[in-house]
Amino acid sequence: MFNVVVLLVIGWLTPAKVGWSAIWAGIVLTALTLWIKPLVHRWFQSMAAKSANQRTKLGEKLVQFFLVLAIAVIVWVVTVALSGVSVGGWLWGWILPPVLLVIGWAIYDAIDDRVETHAGALYDRAAGRSAVDGSSNGATLAVPSPGTAAGARELQDGLTDEQRRMLDELGKS
Numbered sequence: 001m002f003n004v005v006v007l008l009v010i011g012w013l014t015p016a017k018v019g020w021s022a023i024w025a026g027i028v029l030t031a032l033t034l035w036i037k038p039l040v041h042r043w044f045q046s047m048a049a050k051s052a053n054q055r056t057k058l059g060e061k062l063v064q065f066f067l068v069l070a071i072a073v074i075v076w077v078v079t080v081a082l083s084g085v086s087v088g089g090w091l092w093g094w095i096l097p098p099v100l101l102v103i104g105w106a107i108y109d110a111i112d113d114r115v116e117t118h119a120g121a122l123y124d125r126a127a128g129r130s131a132v133d134g135s136s137n138g139a140t141l142a143v144p145s146p147g148t149a150a151g152a153r154e155l156q157d158g159l160t161d162e163q164r165r166m167l168d169e170l171g172k173s
């Protein structure tokens with residue numbers, strides 16, 4: 001869905017005509033982003049890594065930016081070729097849309113990272129609560145090992161099993 005929105009923004013800000021082709025182009029763009037983009041990125045990355053030790057930090061950042069931009073150009077060209085998107089103008093139709101794709105990818109990554117972090121925290125909280133209160137919500141809880149059970153008892157009163165046994169024997173005499 002996010003790719004369809006990015007394509008509609010590209011159609012709105014550039015002379016590229018997206019229209020109803022945004023749905024099919026979104027599917028093509030998603031497939032390219034999931035399968036082709038990582039392969040091309042790895043390939044370009046391996047080529048750039050050969051000379052990475054000769055660049056400054058700024059130079060390396062620029063190379064990384066141009067790698068991502070080159071990948072976005074490839075993804076844009078293939079998306080246009082495989083969908084009903086038509087492009088008018090060289091600069092505005094072929095150069096600006098990949099820049100907008102890179103911006104869209106950055107926004108998506110930021111949103112995705114926040115959602116994953118929040119979902120992970122919610123999952124951890126829910127998993128921790130179900131283990132503490134004993135409700136399993138259909139999941140099977142693992143049976144604690146004797147060492148784990150002894151550790152839990154020690155946390156309750158600060159005594160090891162041997163100390164507890166000695167105190168019990170003291171009370172009997």
